[in-house]
């Protein structure tokens with residue numbers, strides 16, 4: 001399939017021209033291996049979903065984790081109650097987890113009272129999964145009010161049971177840090193014992209895209225050129241001048 005530039009939503013390497021997304025998150029892998037719960041926040045359309053969904057695919061393919069990117073977005077609609085929001089979220093998660101290899105898919109979601117459904121589902125999945133779960137919860141700050149507080153409290157409540165009985169590592173992905181969205185939900189934003197998410201290890205943001213590390217290549221420009229002493233690798237090409245004949249040179253492009 002011919003590739004094109006993505007201008008709407010997550011990039012897919014089979015369909016879109018892409019810059020390597022994981023170089024922007026050099027520190028995430030260690031947090032996951034340390035079984036951390038952490039926050040990744042960055043502005044709108046900065047590549048959060050693309051980067052974390054790529055990482056999830058890679059972690060699962062490597063065979064050490066069951067990893068997937070799931071979204072909280074459907075829970076942000078005005079559904080009238082915490083229980084209804086949880087049901088919508090779990091239904092949406094099922095559609096994403098169906099894409100995992102069969103042996104890594106979660107068991108049917110366990111029925112649980114409102115305010116416990118997300119925690120019960122994650123607990124049952126962690127127990128059944130042959131590998132530790134590393135889950136990336138996108139649009140985490142799209143939830144509001146009691147739904148947001150309830151979901152965060154359920155994550156905190158299961159935290160001590162990881163990795164056998166709850167996901168080993170969870171990333172909350174959104175535009176804001178968790179303290180800021182708790183403030184919006186009407187809380188104090190403090191991370192004291194009353195906070196529903198005082199288990200956060202780290203708040204990260206995405207690095208800017210950077211050029212690929214330069215590596216020496218055999219450079220034989222046409223027509224034959226010889227370089228003057230290089231001022232800097234990035235100006236190498238500008239430093240060429242014509243000559244009558246020379247050896248191919250090593251330079252940086």
Ligand SMILES: Nc1ncnc2c1ncn2[C@@H]1O[C@H](COP(=O)(O)OP(=O)(O)OP(=O)(O)O)[C@@H](O)[C@H]1O
Nearest residue numbers: 006008009010018019021044045046047048049050
């Ligand atoms: N690795 C990449 N290479 C090239 N372009 C990218 C890459 N990652 C993201 N983009 C560009 O950024 C756009 C948004 O990507 P993505 O949906 O991953 O960002 P986001 O931060 O999750 O956005 P939102 O805040 O709206 O959820 C893509 O449509 C694409 O144009």
Ligand SMILES: [Mg+2]
Nearest residue numbers: 048049050138
């Ligand atoms: Mg996104």
